[in-house]
Amino acid sequence: MLYGGIELGGTKIICGYGDDECLLIDKTSIPTTRPEETLSKVKAYFLKNRVSSLGVASFGPIDLNQRSETYGYIITTPKPFWENTDVLSCFRDLDIPLGFDTDVNGACLGEVKYGAGRGLSNVIYGTIGTGIGFGVYLNDQLLHGLSHPETGHMLIQKHETDKEFHGPCPYHDNCLETLASGPSIEKRYGRKAQDLYENEKVWELESYYLAQAMVNCIAMYSPQKIILGGGVMHYQKLLELTRMKTKEYLNGYIKKEEILNHIDDYIVLPELQDDAGIIGAIELGKINM
Ligand SMILES: [Zn+2]
Secondary structure, eight states, X not given: OOEEEEEEOSSEEEEEXXXXXXXXXEEEEEEOOXXXXXXXXXXXXXXXXXXXXXXXXXXXXXXXXTTSTTTTEEOSOSSTTOTTEEOGGGXXXXXXXXXXXXXXXXXXXXXXXXXXXXXXXXXXXXXXXXXXEEEEEETTEEOOSSSOOOGGGOBOOOOGGGTTOOOSXXXXXXBHHHHHSHHHHHHHHSSXXXXXXXXXXXXXXXXXXXXXXXXXXXXXXXXXXXXXXXXXXXXXXXXXXXXXXXXHHHTTOSOOHHHHTOGGGTEEOOSSGGGHHHHHXXXXXXXXX
């Protein structure tokens, strides 16, 4: 039996499938252009590779309320052409169980089942890249609510040296995404994050922002582990700096061994690496079988 998944991202879409023996047998990447064109290519992939379930992990905001008329839609995205796109309907005539959730909830589920969060009931997965988002898995299930968590838009404190900076989020001047995403680094310094590895100031500031987000997540969700992925995290030293500052800003308030003495095992990189998203998407379909 094959299980399919779609990781719907703002720049590319990954389609793939696995079976009971192998999590990921095949995957392919399709550029995200206009919805009709992109989704018909995705559909063609699954007409060729027949699967028994299909999970869709999508960029958002998306409608996850199954009683809503727009369930399965991407709703108010600033991404051109994709606002109010009915994603899930394209796949209904495959007549198989479908799963639908945010890209980060999908990746979070992948890491909980097969990666760095294995065996845990409370895990946060964050992606720090073109956007910033966090999937939240609490009490053995993915967290939904009024909508879904939008942790990337939590408001944080701007650094003194960064007061004049205005980042790319059109809604907030001091949310995490507008201060710490890949595009905000590029806007601030005029160069991409990967061209700034030598510049320590960049990573001091980046970790100042990420550590505030870690403190907020720990204070609100009390996760047993936080997993941080995404392109910006590819700079190795950033994780160390973020761990160090998280401990510093918590200031000893949460007296747990995991934080006080084992923070290296508490804030970690994804074990599924760049496949967390597609493996998680496949899992989203399987949980509805
Ligand atoms: Zn924002």
